[in-house]
Amino acid sequence: NAGVTQTPKFQVLKTGQSMTLQCAQDMNHNSMYWYRQDPGMGLRLIYYSASEGTTDKGEVPNGYNVSRLNKREFSLRLESAAPSQTSVYFCASSRAGEADTQYFGPGTRLTVL
Amino acid sequence: AQSVTQPDIHITVSEGASLELRCNYSYGATPYLFWYVQSPGQGLQLLLKYFSGDTLVQGIKGFEAEFKRSQSSFNLRKPSVHWSDAAEYFCAVGSNDYKLSFGAGTTVTVRA
Numbered sequence: 001n002a003g004v005t006q007t008p009k010f011q012v013l014k015t016g017q018s019m020t021l022q023c024a025q026d027m028n029h030n031s032m033y034w035y036r037q038d039p040g041m042g043l044r045l046i047y048y049s050a051s052e053g054t055t056d057k058g059e060v061p062n063g064y065n066v067s068r069l070n071k072r073e074f075s076l077r078l079e080s081a082a083p084s085q086t087s088v089y090f091c092a093s094s095r096a097g098e099a100d101t102q103y104f105g106p107g108t109r110l111t112v113l
Numbered sequence: 114a115q116s117v118t119q120p121d122i123h124i125t126v127s128e129g130a131s132l133e134l135r136c137n138y139s140y141g142a143t144p145y146l147f148w149y150v151q152s153p154g155q156g157l158q159l160l161l162k163y164f165s166g167d168t169l170v171q172g173i174k175g176f177e178a179e180f181k182r183s184q185s186s187f188n189l190r191k192p193s194v195h196w197s198d199a200a201e202y203f204c205a206v207g208s209n210d211y212k213l214s215f216g217a218g219t220t221v222t223v224r225a
Contacts, residue, residue, distance in 0.1 A: 004156075033213075040122075042203060042215035043157075058212065090156060101147070102213060104156035 002026055004105035006091050012111045013081045021076040021108050023091030031094045032074035033058075033102060034066060036087040043090065049074055081112045115140040115206045119216035126194050127224050134189040134219050136204035145207035146187040148178055151218075152200045160202075163187065174198070199223045 007022045025032065030051045035043040045058030047066040055066050063085060065077045074093075078085060088109050092102040118137045126132050138144055145164050149157040161172025168180040178189045187204060204216045 040217055042117075042217045043213075044215075045212055048212065092157075101159055101162060104149075104158075106156045 004091055004093055004103055006105040006108050008108060009106070010109050012113065014113050015082060017081050018077065018079050019081065021089055022073070023075065023105060024073045025093040026072065027093060027103065028071070029093035029095050030071070031096060032068065033092040034074070034076045035090045035092065036060065037090060038087050046076065083112050086110060086112045115144065115208055115214045117204050117206050117214055117216035119204055119219050121219045122217070123220045123222070125222045125224060128196055129193050132191045132194045132198070132221065134202050136187045136189065136216060137185050138187060138206040139185065140206055140208065142208070146180060147205040147207065147213070148172065148176070148189050149203045149205065150200050151203065157203065160189070194223055196223050196225070
């Protein structure tokens with residue numbers, strides 16, 4: 001039982017390049033989330049998916065897109081990376097909504113030059 | 114919209130001493146409250162949570178937290194810290210719309 005897995009662990013991009021961060025969970029959870037973590041700012045929600053087939057914007061969605069591929073997988077795409085998107089990205093999942101306990105992946109450290 | 118304030122950016126405590134981390138929240142209804150811990154280079158792990166009922170909540174690793182509605186606070190405590198408690202701690206408040214709002218975090222350093 002791996003919990004929440006994320007790939008890659010590290011990535012360096014040049015400004016304007018695109019990439020997709022992958023996330024998968026094996027806990028049969030309904031809801032999945034993408035956060036970014038920046039020093040002194042805690043975690044901020046980018047997008048979330050309350051259930052398979054739905055996605056919604058969080059606090060900081062600009063410059064990102066998401067896809068809930070199936071119940072297990074939730075990907076985050078940067079279409080044209082910018083230095084302001086340098087951050088650590090965390091995926092999380094929860095059994096249901098209503099602020100149920102969220103379980104976090106190990107994170108992806110992204111640097112945009 | 115909900116929000117969380119963690120007033121202390123960094124706390125240093127001696128091993129064996131007690132620890133208290135402060136958390137104040139803003140939310141119109143009864144909140145769901147969480148404390149998470151993040152060790153360096155790791156993801157977040159849930160320490161404890163409050164949904165309703167007893168306002169003193171016990172968590173893992175010997176931590177506890179007390180919900181005080183009148184003070185809009187949910188402070189985390191541990192009677193005796195261990196060197197392995199050195200980490201960053203996040204308080205979060207949730208609502209019925211699936212979202213969590215996190216505080217900026219408190220970094221705990223444990224000195225021998």
